Amino acid sequence: MGHVRDLRLFLLSALPLAFAGLFFGGVYSYNRPPVLRKILSVPHSYGDDHNPASPQQVHISLVGEDKMRISWITESSTPATVEYGTSPTKYESSANGTTSSYRYSIVYKSGEIHDVVIGPLKPNTLYYYRCGPASGRDFTFKTPPAQFPIKFAVVGDLGQTEWTDSTLQHIAKSNYDMLLLPGDLAYADFYQPFWDSFGRLVEPLASQRPWMVTQGNHEVEKIPVIHSKPFTAYNARWRMPFEQSGSDSNLYYSFNVAGVHIIMLSSYTDFDPSSQQYKWLEADMGQIDRKITPWIVVLVHAPWYNTNTAHQGEKESDEMKASMEGLLYQARVDVVFTGHVHAYERFTRVYNGKADNCGPVHITIGDGGNREGLASKYEDPTPDISIFREASFGHGQFEVVNATHALWTWHRNDDSSAFVSDSIWLRSLSSDPACQYRGQR
Ligand SMILES: *[C@@H]1O[C@H](CO)[C@@H](O)[C@H](O)[C@H]1NC(C)=O
Ligand SMILES: *[C@@H]1O[C@H](CO)[C@@H](O)[C@H](O)[C@H]1NC(C)=O
Ligand SMILES: [Fe+2]
Secondary structure (H helix, E strand, O other), X not given: OHHHHHHHHXXXXXXXXHHHHHHHOOOOOOOOOOOOOOEOOOOOOOOOOOOOOOOEEEEEEEEOOOEEEEEEEEOOOOOOEEEEEOEOOEOOEEEEOEEXXXXXXXXXXXXXXXXXEEOOXXXXXXXXXXXXXXXXXXXXXXOOOOOOOEEEEEOOOOOOEHHHHHHHHHHHOOOOOEEEEEOOOOOOOOOOHHHHHHHHXXXXXXXXXXXXXXXOHHHOOOEOOXXXXXXXXXXXXXXXXXXXXXOOOOOOEEEEEOOEEEEEOOOOOOOOOOOHHHHHHHHHHHOOOOOOOOEEEEEOOOXXXXXXXXOOOOHHHHHHHHHHHHHXXXXXXXXXXXXXXXOEEEEEEEEOOEEOOOOOEEEEEOOOOOOOOOOOOEOOOOOOOXXXXXXXXXXXXXXXXXXXXXXXXXXXOOOOOOEEEEEEEEEOHHHOHHHOOOOOO
16 A cells, blocks of 8 residues: 555656756756665554554754754654653653644645654753654653763765665764754655655664754755745754744754854855845854854855865855855854765865865765765865865764864774774864954954
């Protein structure tokens, strides 16, 4: 039954997909090496009896400094209620939230998408929780610490292949506090059931630690005439805490965690100086207090610095950089994490195309494991500002030790234990007297 419906959906989706190819083929025309690994499709099968009220695709995200949003999907209509507490199966608290669903073109209707914000919660504490009434599935998560040290896992262009699975297994062993994802999640590419499959694939990790994401080109899913609204599935399924930072859009927002101010930007929304996104960013940066958050980290999908031959000359990279790089520089942003290019690359501190001790370190970490494969051709000779580049799948860990020091490591998947292939100690710009500027708080 489910298979018949999936097949019908697939055939109905194939037409708009081909149609979309006509429009977007030119934009994303980079030819990657052939795909060697299988695409994973994770079916809905929890336990022996299939209960349509059973929670699936559970993931959590931080809201404010001490609350958590619990998101999950059910096939049937159930109350959006989360029970939680600090000891197993004894849930002393509960909270209600909202339920929504969306349609994609005329063929697809999503399951019931539930969002419940719980808290206030204690920092660095293990919580037990359950989604919906009478659900047999119990979950746990750990809240992030309120102070340094804190460890972030960073991975972009994740997808859902055997490469992805390998990356996730390595991340699971890293003892991270929070995952940061600079865009391109499911690679559903208009075929909505792949969003559900992705939700199931990441659930073991995303239900245990907050996953904070921003979106890439594979989240746009806009098809002229057939489905003209962009980001429909992304916004419905991956709701982020944008209101808390004064943003008017789920596509860009910021938050503080343990002394780090994290800013999520949108490559595929207006970014010129008259845009809402630009004005919001300017206001957000004006409110950063470096005594509270000595570190500033920015995530955006399309890289502003890139010496791979893939994705050169795209407007989301070049024009967004031209518009916003000055703001990031003046705010003394420490690191910019990007994706889009399916490889790893780390730059020196840089501003306006040149090495600059007060500029951010730009890191491309688009090597999560998507089905398009790796981008392995580079500009030759290597420009001076590019310090380390390699086309291998993997993930990064950003461990902020204290107000002045952080350790960045890139972990390649090739080895059974995630191999450290690149590592560097960073000093926060707020602690560098040579980078103080007027107006800094
Ligand atoms: C959640 O909603 C149910 C049903 O309306 C209600 O009985 C319960 O008290 C609510 N719980 C909270 C914490 O508001
Ligand atoms: C911060 O961490 C670095 C690296 O571990 C260490 O060398 C430094 O002394 C620490 N600073 C403070 C103020 O503890
Ligand atoms: Fe991308």
